Amino acid sequence: MLQRFDTLVAQGVDGVVIAGAIDQGAELRDRAAQAGMPLVFASRASYLDDVDLIRPDNMQAAQIVTEHLIRRGHQRIAWLGGQSSSLTRAERVGGYCATLLKYGLPFHSEWVLECESSQKQAAEAMAALLRQNPTISAVLCYNSVIATGAWFGLMRAGRQSGEAGVESYFEQRVALAAFAELPEEALDDLPLTWVTTPARELGQSLAECILRRMEEGQGAARNQIISPRLITRK
Numbered sequence: 001m002l003q004r005f006d007t008l009v010a011q012g013v014d015g016v017v018i019a020g021a022i023d024q025g026a027e028l029r030d031r032a033a034q035a036g037m038p039l040v041f042a043s044r045a046s047y048l049d050d051v052d053l054i055r056p057d058n059m060q061a062a063q064i065v066t067e068h069l070i071r072r073g074h075q076r077i078a079w080l081g082g083q084s085s086s087l088t089r090a091e092r093v094g095g096y097c098a099t100l101l102k103y104g105l106p107f108h109s110e111w112v113l114e115c116e117s118s119q120k121q122a123a124e125a126m127a128a129l130l131r132q133n134p135t136i137s138a139v140l141c142y143n144s145v146i147a148t149g150a151w152f153g154l155m156r157a158g159r160q161s162g163e164a165g166v167e168s169y170f171e172q173r174v175a176l177a178a179f180a181e182l183p184e185e186a187l188d189d190l191p192l193t194w195v196t197t198p199a200r201e202l203g204q205s206l207a208e209c210i211l212r213r214m215e216e217g218q219g220a221a222r223n224q225i226i227s228p229r230l231i232t233r234k
Helices: 002-010 022-035 058-071 087-102 119-132 144-156 166-171 199-216
Strands: 016-019 039-042 052-056 077-080 138-141 173-180 193-196 223-226 229-231
Touching: 002 016, 002 022, 016 022, 016 199, 022 039, 039 199, 052 058, 052 199, 058 077, 058 087, 058 138, 058 173, 058 193, 058 229, 077 087, 077 119, 119 138, 119 144, 138 144, 144 173, 199 223
Parallel strands: 016 039, 039 052, 052 223, 077 138, 138 173, 173 193
Antiparallel strands: 193 229
């Protein structure tokens, strides 16, 4: 990422939008400042507070989707995916836990599983989770890759996924929900509930931010949070 950024600087571009790579954010910020180049980050989460940043509201997204599952009657909701070192995961798990507590539901640490973004690992973790905790009726997945693997894990465990309420547990169904990082039209293949950040709104906000920074020059950092949207499937 740093080498590519230096290439853009050498080419004389007027500004740069960085998608991801927030782990190198401080160095990218410093290099942009040295070059006098406007820089905006599009990131899921960030420790930096002195850069222009447009990002999703991870905690609110988790709260919305967890509350949706609870209102469908689910009380035994597990979490699958992400690494403990991830700030995005920490914010999402925080929203999930806060919503459980809001509704007086217990938090089970053994139901919050780390998993690489691998369909194979997610399928194995899902099957093991249901073997050990067969009364779990809903699982919240860290991203679309984890969700796809979890769906295969359900099949392996002899279960089905579905958006129906908790009564479907007796039909061996488990509700799956996930944070989507894909366009909405790509979310139709699996019977999942998705929570996503509107791509059009995100892109428009990024364009407006970088253009404003190019016009105004240096100034106070802007941190804009984009509200999530819930997409349900029957």
